[in-house]
Amino acid sequence: MGDFLTMQDIQTAADAVRTHSDVQPRVGMILGSGLGPLAESVSDPQYVTYDQIPGWPVSTVEGHVGRLVLGELEDQPVIVMQGRTHYYEGYDMPRLGLPVRVMQNLGIEILIVTNAAGAVNPDFEPGDLMLLTDHLNFIGMAGNNPLRGPNLDELGPRFPDMSKVYDRDLQALARMVSDEAKLAIQQGVYVCLAGPCFETPADLRFLRTAGVDAVGMSTVPEAIIGRHGGSRVMAVSGISNKANLDGETETTHEEVLEAGKVLVPKLTTLLRGVLRKLS
Numbered sequence: 001m002g003d004f005l006t007m008q009d010i011q012t013a014a015d016a017v018r019t020h021s022d023v024q025p026r027v028g029m030i031l032g033s034g035l036g037p038l039a040e041s042v043s044d045p046q047y048v049t050y051d052q053i054p055g056w057p058v059s060t061v062e063g064h065v066g067r068l069v070l071g072e073l074e075d076q077p078v079i080v081m082q083g084r085t086h087y088y089e090g091y092d093m094p095r096l097g098l099p100v101r102v103m104q105n106l107g108i109e110i111l112i113v114t115n116a117a118g119a120v121n122p123d124f125e126p127g128d129l130m131l132l133t134d135h136l137n138f139i140g141m142a143g144n145n146p147l148r149g150p151n152l153d154e155l156g157p158r159f160p161d162m163s164k165v166y167d168r169d170l171q172a173l174a175r176m177v178s179d180e181a182k183l184a185i186q187q188g189v190y191v192c193l194a195g196p197c198f199e200t201p202a203d204l205r206f207l208r209t210a211g212v213d214a215v216g217m218s219t220v221p222e223a224i225i226g227r228h229g230g231s232r233v234m235a236v237s238g239i240s241n242k243a244n245l246d247g248e249t250e251t252t253h254e255e256v257l258e259a260g261k262v263l264v265p266k267l268t269t270l271l272r273g274v275l276r277k278l279s
Contacts, residue, residue: 003092004149005101009055013098014105016053017079021046023070025079027275028103028231030222032084032115034260035238038268039082042071050083053102057085057095074275079103086217087139088195097146097225101155104229110170110278111226114267116260117214117237118199118251120207121188124214124239127262129185129270131174132166132235135220136191136212144194146221147228156228165223170234170274177273183266188213190237192220198251205245214239236270238263 023046031038039045048068050056059066065082072078081099085091100111117130124130137145151158171187178185191207193199195217199207207215214237226233240259241251 003095005094005098005152007152007154009098010101010105013053013055014102017048017068017102017106020048020052021070023077023079025070025077025103025106025108027076027078027110027112027278028100028108029078029112029271030081030084030099030114032218032238034116034240035114035264035267036065036082037264038271039069039080041268041272042069042073042078042080045069045071055095055098057091057098059083059085060089074272075279076275079106079108084218086195087144087221088217093139093144093146093221094149096221100222100225101229104155104231108231111222111231111233112271113219113222113233113235115216115219115235115237116240116263117190117216118241119239119243120204120215121213122243122245124186124243126239126241126259128239129183129263129266130190130214130237130239131171131185131187132190132219132237133171133187134189135165135223136189136210137220137224139192139194140220140224146225156230160228162224162227165227165233167232167234170232173274173277174234174236174270177270177277181269181273183269185270186213190214190216190219190235193217201245204243208245234274236267238267
């Protein structure tokens with residue numbers, strides 16, 4: 001049997017967060033590799049480290065601080081995950097869904113997910129932002145769906161619709177903000193692979209043929225859990241490296257973290273703008 005979540009697991013973890021913070025968040029945010037500094041924008045922050053929350057998967061990857069930040073951003077009560085865990089770190093996929101389940105238990109209506117991603121679309125450049133319009137769920141297709149196991153009927157249906165994972169109204173708000181801020185933003189399809197290897201040129205050519213624009217190792221499980229539990233979901237990739245379709249360049253995690261320094265100001269402008277418009 002896998003490490004399936006129960007309602008008690010979720011409630012116990014949510015209660016632990018409540019003992020450290022009295023914020024009742026409307027918006028949950030998950031920050032990817034190198035994007036954690038965005039959490040420094042939260043006003044009147046209250047911190048909960050992941051090891052203070054029973055059952056919470058703890059990140060082992062550089063660039064992921066490993067704590068919750070609760071407070072206000074643009075007058076919106078928020079809960080921000082400063083760092084996340086990934087399937088390649090050894091957790092069962094349902095366990096990776098616990099953070100989103102807890103945020104939903106705490107009352108979020110909107111889930112905003114960010115990631116650092118590699119370009120597959122050859123027109124994308126490092127430093128670009130890409131708004132997700134859809135995703136390709138490779139890990140889930142292969143059987144490791146975060147909803148695998150007994151369905152929690154109190155939270156959502158056994159067979160949730162995924163035709164509109166990423167909320168169209170939130171996408172429209174993001175495009176409006178990017179126009180007003182003169183912030184160029186790409187949009188496209190993201191694929192989640194298991195990792196931790198970066199992709200071969202053959203992988204990338206295959207994904208490009210399938211219609212993929214950016215590739216990473218996260219986001220899709222969280223988005224699926226978000227939709228299953230009734231949250232509106234928006235996701236943004238920070239493009240950290242160019243498509244290596246010809247095999248002539250080497251991709252490193254250091255390159256991903258370095259790209260974050262360029263991406264954080266852009267992402268901050270975009271997300272703060274979206275939160276302002278939600279007000």
